Amino acid sequence: MNVIDWLLDADPAIRWQTLRDLTDASPGEIAAERSRVEHEGWGARLLELQDAGGPWDGGALFPAGYTGNEPGQPWTPTVHTLQTLQIFGLDPAGQAARRAIALVAEHVRWEHDGQRYFDGEVEPCLNGRTIEAGAYFGVDVRPIVERILGERLADGGWNCEAENGSVRSSFDTTIIVLEGLAEFERVTGGSEAVAQARRGGEEYLLERGLFRRKSTGEPVKPGYLDLAFPYYRHYDVLRALDYFRRCGVKPDPRMAQAVEVVSSKRQPDGRWLLERVHPGRVHFVLEGGVGEPSRWNTLRALRVLDWWQNGS
Template identity: 30%
Template sequence: MAALLREYPGHPYKKWQGAHWRLLSLVELGLTDADDRIASAVDRVLRWLLNPRRKTLQISGRYRQCASMDGNGLLVCCRFGMQSDPRVMALATRLTQWQWPDGGWNCDRRPQVTHSSFHESLPPLRGLVAHGGFPQATARAAEFFLRHRMFRSESDGAVINPEWLELHWPAYWHYDVLLGLRAITEAGLVLDDRCREALDHLQSQRGPDGSWRAKGRRYWLRRGDSNTDVVDWSDAADVLTKQARDVLRAARRPGELSLPVRRSENLTSPHLPARVSRFN
């Protein structure tokens, strides 16, 4: 946690040290309290996202925006209780304006592309769920994933991308089945039968020791000029095990409700004094 709370030079979106990514990791680990360091980082992210010089691109009747940026920013702000902040309302409102007819979002500029991106659609769904003020747009976004049974093509039922069946941490803006199930759980829809196959697969990923571990492509590096994280996450067994078991408990999977909580699942946030009153 200490490494994530430090300040690092550069743009908020710098991968993976910028404030945008560090704040996302912090709220994913359960942080909901904001001190002056957090407030400063949030302000920088909002200034970047809401900069009027940031182009809004519309091609063939569809907004082709990197909505994952705004979605993750919205999620972070809402976890800090900022739903009524005018800047946060602006993020949520424009996500609903950018939403595609199929319920998702996509930044692909090719005019012939008419299908939303899983990667670009999941963060907006999570952000809108956390905000709670746009139920129709939220329901449409959730239905986009449910129609695909979380990882399958609507047209032929094939697995869209085998990498999505692996576990990753941090996933940043990338989609995988656990992150998708977490979003659907947050939306209160994990009991939908269209989640069944994805839940079965998630259960099958449990290791012999009862844990879930990151075995998919590692999106971060321990050292280098880019794509370096400020934390060495290793296989993230503690984080992923808690996330997987939270989903499976919410889905009322047999054997999950009665299991005791492992010590490693008691992930707690650091104490942050001097709470920022405007985040209340």
């Protein structure tokens, strides 16, 4: 079985993106496969796990009754589940998606101060995720966008710790906000202010080669070079490169080392491995264990390398 066949022998969430990004399948074939996400496999399972009252696992950011004593971060509440459904490519116009989002909008509240879910929270990392999910699923999130534009730091990016006095941007927060603003622009057309902020955040990452400290040139964190899935709130070079690809940004020479990191991890059989699993409670496992072949990493790496090699 070659790599493309291996990817196609998978969940609809992977199959439809493989058809779109790595084959010459027709728009009709791609749309038909995408429509299966709502009714089959991982997408259908996640939709079925939504609580009758609207959230997943009883909360926006934390599960119901969460005490903080369990190992790792719980990845089951609403914010992470909506991100996962979006990564799967659940059709926002589908009946199941419309029903799920209506329940979230009406009933889910942030734990911080009881804000309505799509009114946003106070941290830019959570608001970036809310902007992305809201825009994708057709919710008006313009007030959160306006807020986040005013929270950009002097070096060009964002940091959730700014409220605690940090004046330097964070790779992790910046990529989350960029993904949100890019989705908002894609859906609404955005504005010059949004485009300018997004370009500034992209420049923050590019000036650092997508993983290095500007001051010393050393990698910011070893984990930024590991290919993880799901990535949730965590940064890594493949997530960053896939963001630039998705936005249609022309490959920049400053990405070259990050591309080489991804390319160097290709196995002799043409696949990529799962290198990191962020610990914490999950609804169900999407991949094998660390060190095993990863369809998600392979799909994302192949389309990033195709974008890089073709120059667009």
